[in-house]
Amino acid sequence: MAIVLYVVGTDTGVGKTLITSYLLRSLKQHGLRVRAVKPFATGSLADARSLQKGHAHPRPRLEEITPFFFRKPLAPFVAAARLSLLPTVRRASAFLLQSAREADFLLVEGIGGVAVPIRKDFLFSDLIAAVPGKVLIVAPNRLGVLNHCLLTYLHLRCLGADDIAVLLNDVNTIDLAAKSNQRALKKLLPNVPIFKFPQLVDDFEWSDLSTIMVRKSGQRFWAWIQSNCGKNHGKPAPFTNQPEIQKNLRAPAGQKN
Numbered sequence: 446m447a448i449v450l451y452v453v454g455t456d457t458g459v460g461k462t463l464i465t466s467y468l469l470r471s472l473k474q475h476g477l478r479v480r481a482v483k484p485f486a487t488g489s490l491a492d493a494r495s496l497q498k499g500h501a502h503p504r505p506r507l508e509e510i511t512p513f514f515f516r517k518p519l520a521p522f523v524a525a526a527r528l529s530l531l532p533t534v535r536r537a538s539a540f541l542l543q544s545a546r547e548a549d550f551l552l553v554e555g556i557g558g559v560a561v562p563i564r565k566d567f568l569f570s571d572l573i574a575a576v577p578g579k580v581l582i583v584a585p586n587r588l589g590v591l592n593h594c595l596l597t598y599l600h601l602r603c604l605g606a607d608d609i610a611v612l613l614n615d616v617n618t619i620d621l622a623a624k625s626n627q628r629a630l631k632k633l634l635p636n637v638p639i640f641k642f643p644q645l646v647d648d649f650e651w652s653d654l655s656t657i658m659v660r661k662s663g664q665r666f667w668a669w670i671q672s673n674c675g676k677n678h679g680k681p682a683p684f685t686n687q688p689e690i691q692k693n694l695r696a697p698a699g700q701k702n
């Protein structure tokens with residue numbers, strides 16, 4: 446069975462596709478059989494196309510990368526109404542398990558942040574609970590990221606995931622906070638590996654990237670990526686099924702739900 450590595454974000458536009466493409470190419474260079482998928486997408490299949498390019502021939506078809514595509518650029522929860530193949534945790538899990546066959550690594554790009562609602566009773570994170578794996582939180586290295594990382598981390602811990610790392614991505618303008626974020630996160634989340642990914646030049650070539658994380662966050666990153674998964678193969682519960690969460694999601698008495 447493949448190591449399943451979820452590449453989730455604190456938000457959209459934070460570098461999930463770029464990091465997934467990078468991991469796909471780098472792990473492939475190490476001779477590993479890698480598959481990258483993005484089960485859900487809205488508005489465009491651009492991410493699926495990016496991931497498709499990183500695969501060796503014969504490349505998977507777009508629908509083998511993104512089986513649940515919502516044409517409207519809206520949250521899936523809103524856009525899914527008229528989809529022929531409605532996403533369910535069961536269908537999405539079956540897709541992941543099928544994709545993981547004959548691979549050493551299955552990279553799974555998330556959509557938006559971890560609590561993106563796919564349908565009324567299905568958050569993206571429910572898929573992580575159904576098919577456990579390592580989780581890499583991609584977070585933009587700028588002011589505000591400490592809050593976003595803690596929210597994402599706590600949500601994931603709530604559903605039982607415990608093999609979690611953060612990748613601070615120098616995605617765009619580097620502000621003053623970018624200098625101290627990694628140190629601050631290490632203090633706030635002492636048991637979580639915190640890595641950094643550098644800002645890339647505009648005309649970067651994928652062939653230049655092979656040594657990037659070796660030079661920067663170094664061996665620790667690859668050791669974490671390749672370390673044996675299975676720590677969190679306990680009994681994680683889907684987030685939306687937890688009684689406490691259900692209770693809190695309900696509108697206060699007297700308010701219309």
Ligand SMILES: Nc1ncnc2c1ncn2[C@@H]1O[C@H](COP(=O)(O)OP(=O)(O)O)[C@@H](O)[C@H]1O
Pocket residue numbers: 454456457458459460461462463464614615616617642643644645646
């Ligand atoms: N480290 C980086 N250096 C430069 N540009 C980056 C970096 N990470 C992401 N980007 C750019 O930021 C934009 C959003 O990244 P993307 O991977 O599509 O985010 P997401 O998948 O989270 O929506 C893209 O144009 C991407 O090329």
Ligand SMILES: [Mg+2]
Pocket residue numbers: 461462463492554
């Ligand atoms: Mg993306």
